[in-house]
Amino acid sequence: MFRKHIFTLLFMGLVYNTVAQDSKPATEAPRTIQPSIMVIPFARENQDMRKVLENDINLRVAVTKVKEGFDKRGFSTVDFVAKSKLVNNDKAMEMNNLSSLKQQIIELSGADIYVETEANVNRTDGGNSITVIVTAYDAFSGLSLANKVGNSPKFYTDNFEKLAEKAAESIIEDFLNTMQSKFDEIVKNGRIAALNITFSENATTDMDTEVGDTGQMFSELMEKWLEENTFKGYFHLQGVTATKMIVDELRLPFQDANGNNYRPTKFAAELRNYLKKMGFESTRDVQGSKIFITIN
Amino acid sequence: MKTHLPVLFSLTLLLATACNSARTISGEVNFISAPEPGTVLVSAGGYGPTKPQAISNAEANAFSTLIFKGLPGSQQQLPMLTDEAASRKQHSAYFDQFFKGGYKPFMMLSEAQSTYAAGRKGRKNITQRVKINVDALRRDLEINGITRKFGL
Numbered sequence: 001m002f003r004k005h006i007f008t009l010l011f012m013g014l015v016y017n018t019v020a021q022d023s024k025p026a027t028e029a030p031r032t033i034q035p036s037i038m039v040i041p042f043a044r045e046n047q048d049m050r051k052v053l054e055n056d057i058n059l060r061v062a063v064t065k066v067k068e069g070f071d072k073r074g075f076s077t078v079d080f081v082a083k084s085k086l087v088n089n090d091k092a093m094e095m096n097n098l099s100s101l102k103q104q105i106i107e108l109s110g111a112d113i114y115v116e117t118e119a120n121v122n123r124t125d126g127g128n129s130i131t132v133i134v135t136a137y138d139a140f141s142g143l144s145l146a147n148k149v150g151n152s153p154k155f156y157t158d159n160f161e162k163l164a165e166k167a168a169e170s171i172i173e174d175f176l177n178t179m180q181s182k183f184d185e186i187v188k189n190g191r192i193a194a195l196n197i198t199f200s201e202n203a204t205t206d207m208d209t210e211v212g213d214t215g216q217m218f219s220e221l222m223e224k225w226l227e228e229n230t231f232k233g234y235f236h237l238q239g240v241t242a243t244k245m246i247v248d249e250l251r252l253p254f255q256d257a258n259g260n261n262y263r264p265t266k267f268a269a270e271l272r273n274y275l276k277k278m279g280f281e282s283t284r285d286v287q288g289s290k291i292f293i294t295i296n
Numbered sequence: 297m298k299t300h301l302p303v304l305f306s307l308t309l310l311l312a313t314a315c316n317s318a319r320t321i322s323g324e325v326n327f328i329s330a331p332e333p334g335t336v337l338v339s340a341g342g343y344g345p346t347k348p349q350a351i352s353n354a355e356a357n358a359f360s361t362l363i364f365k366g367l368p369g370s371q372q373q374l375p376m377l378t379d380e381a382a383s384r385k386q387h388s389a390y391f392d393q394f395f396k397g398g399y400k401p402f403m404m405l406s407e408a409q410s411t412y413a414a415g416r417k418g419r420k421n422i423t424q425r426v427k428i429n430v431d432a433l434r435r436d437l438e439i440n441g442i443t444r445k446f447g448l
Contacts, residue, residue: 181374
């Protein structure tokens with residue numbers, strides 16, 4: 001009798017083990033929306049980025065190595081040189097404002113993130129080295145996503161291209177891992193934006209105007225809408241006066257219900273539609289991640 | 297039969313525990329170098345009643361630290377998976393198989409750095425030098441849906 005039960009138990013154990021080992025891991029990777037990323041050379045004020053890149057082989061090596069790092073993670077970057085050629089340089093020159101060239105390239109490329117890369121040569125008696133600095137920025141908000149400084153070892157050599165390669169290689173993995181951790185945070189907590197609601201001079205309403213039959217003030221209505229339409233209801237109201245509402249931080253989801261990127265322009269459009277439904281005409285202006293709504 | 301039940305229960309419990317092959321997870325993993333881009337060489341300590349078990353524990357420790365804790369001083373300072381408890385729970389089948397030897401395709405080298413001997417507390421242990429193909433490991437984690445691909 002005892003022996004019979006032992007065999008039954010052993011058999012059950014075996015079956016359990018087999019079933020447990022056969023249960024396959026999840027094979028479907030989570031859906032990932034790839035932001036568009038452009039690696040650009042660092043240029044000082046009044047410097048033409050393209051010329052800086054064309055005249056500096058070390059910088060070109062560093063930029064290429066950074067791009068390679070993205071490629072290795074299965075990520076294609078927007079090509080800076082190709083995009084910069086599309087920008088009307090003459091116009092920028094006429095404006096006598098070369099820093100706007102950078103802005104134009106970023107805007108034209110449609111890049112969500114740009115990675116600024118710098119390579120500096122260090123010559124010492126103990127040998128030569130190169131320092132590479134890479135910084136990733138969110139193109140919408142200007143927020144810094146990741147920064148790393150890499151130094152090549154010192155060698156008695158003038159082969160600075162090789163040194164630039166070494167310096168970039170020493171940080172690229174860590175840099176990408178830091179960027180990914182920031183992406184994970186965005187997915188978890190939403191994207192940061194800011195909102196200003198003001199009234200035009202001709203507007204007949206203000207924040208204290210009671211709307212409809214509910215007796216709710218316009219500002220209360222706005223707060224309620226923000227509660228329902230920001231990511232996880234997160235927003236921080238800096239202040240409200242009769243003529244202005246300032247939300248210095250609100251969180252937006254990084255994708256909409258259809259799985260497309262959710263941009264601040266979309267949020268502004270939704271707010272405008274809501275206002276229209278409530279009988280208010282408005283205009284909107286979106287600069288990066290800052291949204292300005294003016295009630296007319 | 298009633299007298300046999302406690303014995304049967306104890307036997308089953310013993311078998312189940314043995315099958316789980318409990319490991320001593322320790323933080324004795326130190327970054328040595330990155331011999332080539334996309335690889336790391338670490339020294340990892342492992343405990344076990346036999347030498348093969350201690351070696352296997354040292355190797356598993358190396359992978360566990362790289363995936364869940366990160367390796368200070370290396371380019372893999374940040375862990376590949378930030379929430380260890382949630383990941384282990386959500387992907388228990390993958391990690392059970394992985395730590396039972398599924399990590400071996402990503403292990404480029406495993407050699408003894410010390411002899412298998414009793415340590416200060418009398419527990420026998422060994423230190424292994426383990427070289428890991430980090431790029432391949434990351435790809436495997438991505439393909440199996442354990443970690444997110446680069447991007448949002």
